[in-house]
Amino acid sequence: MVTVLSPRPDLWTLDPEILHLNHGSYGAVPRRTQELLAKLRAETDANPMLWFRSVAERLTTSRLELAAYLQTDPAGFALVPNASAGVTAALATIPIPAGSRIVLTNHAYGAVRYAAERFAKAAQAEVVVVDVPLEADDDTVVATIEAALDGRTAALIVDQISSATAMVFPIRRLAELCRSRGIPSIVDGAHAPALLDAPAEDGADFWTGNFHKWPAAPRATAGLVVAERWRKATVPLIVSWSEYDERLPERFDQQGTHDYAPWIAAPESLRVLAELEWPRRRSELSAMLDEGAKLLAKALGTSVAEVARPAATMRLVELPFAGVPSPEAGEAFKKKVSRDLKAEITLTAFDTRVFVRLSAHAYNSIHDYQLLAERLPSVL
Numbered sequence: 001m002v003t004v005l006s007p008r009p010d011l012w013t014l015d016p017e018i019l020h021l022n023h024g025s026y027g028a029v030p031r032r033t034q035e036l037l038a039k040l041r042a043e044t045d046a047n048p049m050l051w052f053r054s055v056a057e058r059l060t061t062s063r064l065e066l067a068a069y070l071q072t073d074p075a076g077f078a079l080v081p082n083a084s085a086g087v088t089a090a091l092a093t094i095p096i097p098a099g100s101r102i103v104l105t106n107h108a109y110g111a112v113r114y115a116a117e118r119f120a121k122a123a124q125a126e127v128v129v130v131d132v133p134l135e136a137d138d139d140t141v142v143a144t145i146e147a148a149l150d151g152r153t154a155a156l157i158v159d160q161i162s163s164a165t166a167m168v169f170p171i172r173r174l175a176e177l178c179r180s181r182g183i184p185s186i187v188d189g190a191h192a193p194a195l196l197d198a199p200a201e202d203g204a205d206f207w208t209g210n211f212h213k214w215p216a217a218p219r220a221t222a223g224l225v226v227a228e229r230w231r232k233a234t235v236p237l238i239v240s241w242s243e244y245d246e247r248l249p250e251r252f253d254q255q256g257t258h259d260y261a262p263w264i265a266a267p268e269s270l271r272v273l274a275e276l277e278w279p280r281r282r283s284e285l286s287a288m289l290d291e292g293a294k295l296l297a298k299a300l301g302t303s304v305a306e307v308a309r310p311a312a313t314m315r316l317v318e319l320p321f322a323g324v325p326s327p328e329a330g331e332a333f334k335k336k337v338s339r340d341l342k343a344e345i346t347l348t349a350f351d352t353r354v355f356v357r358l359s360a361h362a363y364n365s366i367h368d369y370q371l372l373a374e375r376l377p378s379v380l
């Protein structure tokens with residue numbers, strides 16, 4: 001492991017008494033962005049009328065910066081509060097005939113699967129879950145999903161980087177496959193911004209991704225990228241004054257009276273990442289996390305999951321559990337780790353295996369993983 005760039009916890013306000021090893025769930029906002037956010041909110045409360053008159057123009061500026069960061073066409077880029085809202089808006093747009101099938105994989109995020117189930121139920125359609133092995137390479141992923149597509153398929157929903165398995169899916173190939181079959185593709189890129197370069201440019205019909213995860217933007221900031229042919233039909237989930245606006249991004253800018261400050265402050269976090277030399281730092285973090293994950297696996301007497309294409313800054317370390325714990329037992333374990341070991345981790349499950357999903361961001365150092373490896377065996 002060669003790390004040149006030093007960890008920068010000083011740019012965050014994270015409690016130094018805690019090991020923060022789960023950036024992947026809710027992100028963490030740098031101090032500078034928090035300060036801008038506080039300033040914008042103070043401005044709002046100094047003169048709400050003046051603030052709301054200025055929102056449209058400020059949102060446009062922010063949206064253009066966020067679209068440029070994704071290297072996507074700003075005319076097809078809308079702001080949404082989170083990836084869940086992005087997927088839901090996509091599902092609300094595509095035709096789902098009775099008897100059709102929405103296809104997703106066993107790596108899909110639980111709430112996204114629920115969204116598919118809600119729309120399928122309302123349309124008298126069904127959800128089909130394709131089993132993709134954890135160790136699958138790109139060819140296997142494409143072949144396995146292709147085998148599940150047929151004339152009844154209303155849409156394919158696929159992760160770009162999965163949550164439970166931190167695996168990168170071959171989105172360009174899958175989007176191409178769907179296009180060749182005339183099947184709408186919905187890409188859940190919740191983890192993709194800042195972990196992949198130009199994640200929204202793989203040719204999907206719909207792509208959604210969170211800025212509040214790896215780009216460290218204020219919560220709740222996410223984007224929805226819509227292919228040209230769907231732009232007219234795609235509407236926000238909240239009906240507001242923009243209902244008849246022909247322009248997709250502006251239509252999504254209006255969500256009634258709402259706190260727009262996070263969307264306006266979000267580009268500040270992109271500037272922090274740029275100053276952190278993010279792409280170079282990301283590859284250093286990736287190498288550091290490889291080492292950190294191995295340290296933890298050694299301490300637990302287990303192994304690091306053999307994911308063919310792991311996400312740059314997430315790794316799965318197997319836990320020596322006999323089977324998958326109930327959601328309540330999983331929560332109790334995380335609470336115990338938080339309280340007794342002063343460490344924030346998350347657990348994920350796949351088939352019958354249970355993992356700690358480790359994250360690394362610019363505030364982490366190898367010492368964090370060494371400490372977790374020292375402490376975690378005591379609660380097993």
Ligand SMILES: Cc1ncc(COP(=O)(O)O)c(C=O)c1O
Binds near residue numbers: 025082159190210
């Ligand atoms: C793959 C994936 N999809 C969707 C989501 C939902 O994101 P949000 O809570 O921002 O809607 C997550 C959140 O962790 C995720 O990991």
